[in-house]
Structure formats: structure tokens, C-alpha cells
Amino acid sequence: MDEHNRFRRDDPAREGPNRSFRSFYQGSQARNGSTTSSTGPSLGPDGKSPQDAYLGGIGLAYQVIDQYISAGRNAAEQFNRQFYNLTAGGDELQMLIERLLRFQSEIMPIWLDMVTNLVRVDPQSMAGAPDRYPGMKAPDRSYAGPGSAAGGPAPAPAQPATAQFTLEISSQRAVEVSVRLDPGAERTALGCAGLLAANHPETPIAGIGFTSHPDGPIKIRISIADDQPPGIYSGVVVERRSGEPRGTLTIRVSGPAAKTSRRK
């Protein structure tokens, strides 16, 4: 028989969507465990039609399993309440300790795995991690990129994720510095128009200097005035010649400002 001669049955008329398959099995009347049969000519000796009996059976099955699961949950909750009642005696305490140890043994590897992944995923954020210099004049500190520090992670196989830099900070105040410089920035002349704080737009930090060396780390000099108001100051590091952004610089200044008049 070829395609044209094939007998085809008409598509069944669409009556409505059946969005809840479970409700279909349970039946609208079966949720409370009782089935009310519709009166009709095909009732069985028990007053149920075969269709009602079928819906009742599946509804009953769902009722049985739902009640069983619910009872299991209640029993578990009750068990847990008893479990954490430490006044009951030493046995419960011993069980609690064992459970804590088991929890620790199961969670610790997951936690360590998660931390390892976090560190591995974002080496750039390590490079730009805030340096804390609570002192007045911080010593030069070089960040030579991932992999150079003793005991650090394995060397990056290709280009480092950030340019290398050293910081020289001059401040009477405690500051936190966060730097991110694009790879290759050490080969360009950098500048920063100043760092602005949202709550002190009238007093930017202007004392930012960059010295680039093609064969060495960029030296960043930061000078914080004694009367600089506390706040978070941020700005964009740009390439002087083209004005193209090459990184960001953020400084958090803490503590009260000294009572001196600001230079104009």
C-alpha cells in the first residue's frame, strides 16, 4: 500500500489540556480517599462503575503512599527533636558527637574542594587583593604574579593575568589598596586623573604616580593627605597617550582625618 492509499484515522478532537498527570491518576474525587460514583447504567454490584473503581484504586494508591511518606517525615522530625535533647543523658550526647564528626567528615572535603576551586578560578582577584598598610610609610612590596611566591600555586603557563607592580604608600592613616592592571600595562606610560569618593567628591586623592619599566614591575606611588576624609576612593588607570583604560585603583581610607587645613 503506497502513501496515498493508506487509511488514516481522523485526529481526535481536543477537549482540553491535561496539565497535571498526577491529578489525572488520583482523580478529582479521590484525594480524601472516598470516591463518589456518578449514577449511570453501568454500575457494579458495589455501586461503582468500572471507571470509578479504577480512579478510586489509583487515588487510593496515591493516598496510601502520600500518607506513608508523610508519616515517615513526621517520625523523622520527632526523632530529630529527641536527638537534640541533650538533657536525656550521655548516650544522646555521644550520638550527637558521632553525628557531628560524621557531618564534619562529609562536609570538610566538599568545603576544601569549593575553596580550592574558588582560588583556582580567579587568580586575577588574588593579584588585586587589597594590601593592608596600617603604618605610615609602607615598604615597597612587589607582586610578581601567580606562581612566583614560594609555596604558592603552580606557575601560570602563559601570560600572567595581571601586570606586575609594586606599591609605595605614604600615609599617616590606615589604608587598603586594591589594584587591577591589564597584562602588558607595564609597557605603557600610565596615569590616573585622581580617585573620587562618592561621599566626598570635592576632595579627590590626586597624589597618584606611575613609573613603568618594560622589564620590571610598575611602581605605583600613593600619597594620602593627613586631612583626607575617610571613605572609599576609586578611579580608572589609563594609558596617558591614548586615554585607553588599563586598570582600576581603589583605596579605602580609614580613621578620622587630622585637623589641618587642606591645601588648595
Added chain:
Amino acid sequence: MSNSNGNDLVSSVLHEYGDMTRAALKDYLPSREPRRFLYDLLSDYPGRGGKMMRPSLCIAAARLFGARSEDALRTAVAIELLHNALLIHDDIEDGSEQRRGRPTLHLLHGIPLALNAGDMLTLMVLRPLLENRHTVGEATTLRIIEETERMARACAEGQAMELGWRHANDLQVSEADYLEMVLKKTCWLATIYPLRAGALIGSRGTANLEPFIRFGFFLGAAFQIQDDLLNLTDDTGRYGKEIDGDLWEGKRTLMLIRALQLSGQADRERLSSILGETREQRTVDQVKWMRALVEQHECIEYARRMANELAGAALHEYSLLSAGLPDSRDKTFLEKMVTWVIERN
């Protein structure tokens, strides 16, 4: 995939995982003395064959979550050992005469030796479960043992329900009571526990196990009703138990419960009188009359329809729990098991 192909797949996987389990199980069955009164008895039921549905469900569920078959093998062995142990005890409690086409163990060796063999098989479950720690780690091993304890408790409760009904000649057993009994007695060991243990192994304890209770219940209930149907209707000789054995034993099957519900006063009183007797007191005529009553009220058709619809619910629950899992032979196998349990003979 057609039903025929689906059943071919089920048969193939049951054969493969069943053979693996049997081979591993041999390592746990001692071949030393005392053989005559103990160890030969232990290997009797496992040596008679069987469908190996329970261990296969466990291995397939583990593989469904990405585990190797070997990871689930010890648990599969434990499941098969416990299944055979409980069969020995069930046969004694029910007074059954045949198991897998041969006389039951207690008829061959007497109740004391059969009981002892069942006890030993039960205890032997501990060994493979403890050895799980070498493959799946200690945390998952403990979880599986917890699941085993829960399953064993449910099995005993279900068995007590059924034995209690017969002991007290209870005629008020409802279909809900029957389903609860089947959930505990049959489903936990036959489907729920193997699936949950397999999922624990495959997911290293991270899988949500609750959906397996629902799926396992509908699958296991359809399996049990089909088993009860075969007890009344098998004409192939492949069933392996005595035909009408449930009627001889006075078991409250779905068919008998339905017949009790639909019978008039006179039939109900006669049925009560027959069920109140022991198996030994029942006559062939009484069993034939019960059989006729079940047929008169179309209880076999009712039960068959119920099994089909429970299987439909099982398919629905399986589609929910397997929705996010990648396609695989084991995923298809578990789906096709639903059809297989109601089509088997």
C-alpha cells in the same frame, strides 16, 4: 521502542546483571562443613534461578547516576541474599509447597533446618554491606546500612499485617490495607530498597531518595498484583509456585478482598467459614468454590486493570525522577521494567 523490543532489553539486562550478581554471590556462600545441614541449604534457593529483578534494579539505579556496576555489586549480592532468606521464612509461615518449581526448603529438610538456614542467610547480608566501604566509602556504606534497617523493619511490619489478617480471620481488610501491606512487605525489598541503595551509590549520597519510594511503590504494587494474578491464572507452567496456592493459604489478595466486598450475605458467611480453617482443613471443593466466587465477581479483571493503572502511575513517577538524568541503557531499562512486571509470566 516497541513492547517486544522493550522486553528484550529487560531480559538482556536482567540476564547480564543477574549473572554478575550470581557470580559474586558464590564468593559469599561457604563451601565448607557443615554442608549437609547448613551450607548446602543456603545455596539451594539461589541455585534455583530466579528473575534477579532486585539486584538488577540496584545496579541499574547506580549506573543511572554514573557509577560502575562493580560499585553496586556487593549491595546487589546483599539484596539477593536477603531475598532468599526471607523466601525461606515466608514459605514456612505461609505453608507453601513449591518455590521456583521445586518443593520448598522446609518440605525438603524440615522446618528447624530451614529456619536456621534462613537465619544464617539473613546474617550473611552484613558481610557484603560492610565490604561496601572499600568501593563506595564509609559514609555511603553507613547510609546503605541505614536503608537496610529501614527496609527490614518495613518487611517485617508488612508480613505481620498479612499473617495477622489470616490469624484473626479478618474479613474487614480494605484495598487501602492491602496496598499498605504490599508497600511494606513487597515493595520495600523488591523495588524501593534496591533503587534507593543504587541511587545512593551512584550519587555518593547526594540524590533525593523520596521519588524512589513513589516509583518503587507503584512498580512493586503492580509486580505483586501480577504475581497474585499468575497464582490464579498461569497456564504456562512457568510460574514456579502451586496454582491457587494463595487461595489454599487464605491470603488476602486484591482479588479475594474484592470478592469479599462484592459477595452477598450467604457467600460472605461461607467464605468466612472457609477462611477460618487452616490450610490442612481446607478441601479441594472449598478452594474451587472460592475460585468460582472470584471469577463470578470479575475480580481477576479488576485486579488486572488495577495492575495496569499502577504501572501507568509508575511510568509517570519515573518520568519525574529521571527527567534530569542523561539517556542511557539503564535509564531505558528501568522504564521498560514497568511494562515487564505486568506482562511477565
